[in-house]
Amino acid sequence: MREHNVNGSEGAREGGLGHEVLKKNSNFYIGVAGTVLEGMLSGSLFMLLYAVMQFLWAGRFDMNQALVLTGVIAGIFLLRILIYSYGYTKAQIGGAEVSRNIRLFMGDHLKRIPLSRFTQGQTGDYINTITSDVNNYEKILTHKIGDLAKSFALSLMLIVFVMTVYVPAGLILLAADLLLIPGLWLSFRMVRKYGREKNDICAENVSSIVEYVSGIQTFRAYGVGGLKNKTVIDAMRAFCRISYVYEAKVLPVGAGLSILTWLACPLVIWTAYAPWAAGALDTVSYLLICMLPLFCAKLANTIFVDLTSYKNLMISKNKILGVMEEPEESGSMEPFQTDTHEITFDHVDFAYVPGEPVLKQATFTVPDQKLTAIVGDSGSGKSTILNLIAKYYEPSGGAISIGGRPTGHVAAERVLEQISMVDQDVFLFDDTIRDNIRHARPDATDEEIEAACREANCDGFIRSMEKGYDTPTGENGNLLSGGERQRISIARAILKNSPILLLDEATASLDIENELAVKQAIANLLKEKKTVVMIAHTLSIVKNADQILVVADGKIAEAGTHEELLAKNGKYAAMWQAEQKISA
Numbered sequence: 001m002r003e004h005n006v007n008g009s010e011g012a013r014e015g016g017l018g019h020e021v022l023k024k025n026s027n028f029y030i031g032v033a034g035t036v037l038e039g040m041l042s043g044s045l046f047m048l049l050y051a052v053m054q055f056l057w058a059g060r061f062d063m064n065q066a067l068v069l070t071g072v073i074a075g076i077f078l079l080r081i082l083i084y085s086y087g088y089t090k091a092q093i094g095g096a097e098v099s100r101n102i103r104l105f106m107g108d109h110l111k112r113i114p115l116s117r118f119t120q121g122q123t124g125d126y127i128n129t130i131t132s133d134v135n136n137y138e139k140i141l142t143h144k145i146g147d148l149a150k151s152f153a154l155s156l157m158l159i160v161f162v163m164t165v166y167v168p169a170g171l172i173l174l175a176a177d178l179l180l181i182p183g184l185w186l187s188f189r190m191v192r193k194y195g196r197e198k199n200d201i202c203a204e205n206v207s208s209i210v211e212y213v214s215g216i217q218t219f220r221a222y223g224v225g226g227l228k229n230k231t232v233i234d235a236m237r238a239f240c241r242i243s244y245v246y247e248a249k250v251l252p253v254g255a256g257l258s259i260l261t262w263l264a265c266p267l268v269i270w271t272a273y274a275p276w277a278a279g280a281l282d283t284v285s286y287l288l289i290c291m292l293p294l295f296c297a298k299l300a301n302t303i304f305v306d307l308t309s310y311k312n313l314m315i316s317k318n319k320i321l322g323v324m325e326e327p328e329e330s331g332s333m334e335p336f337q338t339d340t341h342e343i344t345f346d347h348v349d350f351a352y353v354p355g356e357p358v359l360k361q362a363t364f365t366v367p368d369q370k371l372t373a374i375v376g377d378s379g380s381g382k383s384t385i386l387n388l389i390a391k392y393y394e395p396s397g398g399a400i401s402i403g404g405r406p407t408g409h410v411a412a413e414r415v416l417e418q419i420s421m422v423d424q425d426v427f428l429f430d431d432t433i434r435d436n437i438r439h440a441r442p443d444a445t446d447e448e449i450e451a452a453c454r455e456a457n458c459d460g461f462i463r464s465m466e467k468g469y470d471t472p473t474g475e476n477g478n479l480l481s482g483g484e485r486q487r488i489s490i491a492r493a494i495l496k497n498s499p500i501l502l503l504d505e506a507t508a509s510l511d512i513e514n515e516l517a518v519k520q521a522i523a524n525l526l527k528e529k530k531t532v533v534m535i536a537h538t539l540s541i542v543k544n545a546d547q548i549l550v551v552a553d554g555k556i557a558e559a560g561t562h563e564e565l566l567a568k569n570g571k572y573a574a575m576w577q578a579e580q581k582i583s584a
């Protein structure tokens with residue numbers, strides 16, 4: 001069976017597709033050509049000025065010529081505006097198109113990167129890459145390359161022009177521009193050394209800000225918001241420090257180069273003095289070639305700044321490529337369908353962090369169309385078992401099978417088609433209630449959605465809202481209560497109607513009214529014959545389960561029915577007695 005990454009974009013893994021997405025388009029090239037042409041037209045004004053000065057000096061300038069000159073200058077000006085506007089617009093459109101393609105590609109790609117990659121720091125890195133690195137790359141396309149090409153073309157044009165007037169002056173200007181080579185070599189070294197660090201610290205900054213904003217409620221509750229938040233403040237301080245170090249290292253190189261290129265001005269004045277004094281060079285030419293080095297020095301400085309910043313922005317391009325080339329989850333996209341849906345863990349090992357095992361040789365079977373409850377201490381690995389069944393993570397050892405077929409070589413997407421998950425953390429999109437539920441089955445009709453909601457005990461509260469099923473849920477469902485969100489998540493599971501149901505029962509944190517509503521919704525959900533794995537945080541709920549698994553020390557410590565486990569008088573019996581004491 002052919003294996004490929006889940007979206008079939010094998011290229012992303014080989015890096016080819018990433019380069020393809022970053023490719024410049026025709027709008028970009030039109031933009032660059034427009035910017036260069038506009039620059040050269042502005043340079044042509046010097047030549048015009050030179051010709052006018054020659055006429056003036058010779059006393060041959062009259063009203064007609066003044067009118068022609070005004071017309072030509074106005075024409076060039078108009079042409080420049082037209083070309084600039086057209087080129088600028090094209091470059092902006094081209095850059096935005098590339099950014100859009102990169103972001104779409106990355107969005108799709110991130111969906112397929114193993115979840116184990118999404119640690120706190122790495123998430124900040126991804127956000128930084130998708131937002132500021134892509135922006136930086138867009139800036140390269142819309143501004144930097146065009147500006148650089150324009151400055152290079154204009155510099156070259158002026159040097160050639162000065163050479164036609166007086167060769168040694170042209171050579172001095174050329175030599176001044178060649179100083180850019182050692183200057184840039186030095187600045188590129190600084191960029192390599194500090195630019196990358198700056199980018200990394202920026203990603204850390206994003207991480208800490210994301211954490212701060214997501215946890216703002218908790219920060220406020222404990223009075224650690226604002227200036228008291230050490231992590232955010234430290235991250236910002238580190239960013240200020242590295243920004244300062246970066247500028248402090250690059251600035252002297254730029255300043256030194258400015259001074260050296262500016263020296264071309266007195267050098268040209270001295271060099272051209274003798275031929276002017278001897279009459280070999282006319283006054284107008286002398287005047288012009290004495291003025292132009294100042295302009296050329298400014299251009300050289302612009303090239304230096306732009307190239308240094310280009311090199312710095314290229315760090316962003318490499319970061320984008322790095323993310324694009326991250327390996328995607330592998331697995332067959334062939335349909336994964338089995339006659340039965342029992343789930344088997346065969347000596348499964350798993351660790352989120354290398355060296356810190358969560359599951360050690362875990363072995364058990366969840367029977368087909370039966371309810372299996374998982375209980376155990378907090379942090380014992382109950383949710384991890386559900387995450388592994390859903391293929392959110394891959395085990396490091398052993399095998400997991402569904403209906404007798406190992407899932408190791410099956411794409412997570414295909415396995416998830418067989419599974420509905422009702423989690424403690426319900427994620428809702430900032431969309432209407434109806435569309436949030438429809439995510440479970442995009443082709444579901446409105447009637448089917450409403451029927452699922454009736455079963456999930458949420459039809460009542462939805463209809464009592466002013467806009468009913470078209471009520472927006474707010475960002476991550478924050479306009480709904482915890483119990484309402486849970487019931488919407490149950491409605492999704494009912495609508496999906498998949499043969500396997502993974503349920504993380506969490507009614508403990510709800511008020512009594514919501515708890516009863518959610519419990520009723522879960523009871524309705526369990527009415528259909530399905531293979532159910534349910535994490536239970538209170539044992540009274542699992543008394544009637546067909547099988548109870550007790551997780552302890554990374555293994556299944558006990559397995560059996562409620563009565564069998566009580567008879568064993570082991571961990572489950574102890575937990576049961578403790579719970580009975582509390583509720584007595």
Ligand SMILES: Nc1ncnc2c1ncn2[C@@H]1O[C@H](COP(=O)(O)OP(=O)(O)OP(=O)(O)O)[C@@H](O)[C@H]1O
Pocket residue numbers: 352353358376377378379380381382383384385
């Ligand atoms: N994404 C993660 N990265 C690193 N460690 C994790 C991650 N998720 C869970 N862990 C760790 O793995 C262990 C098992 O976690 P798990 O969530 O499976 O426990 P649990 O039994 O479901 O806990 P609870 O009943 O409190 O929800 C814990 O020590 C937890 O700290």
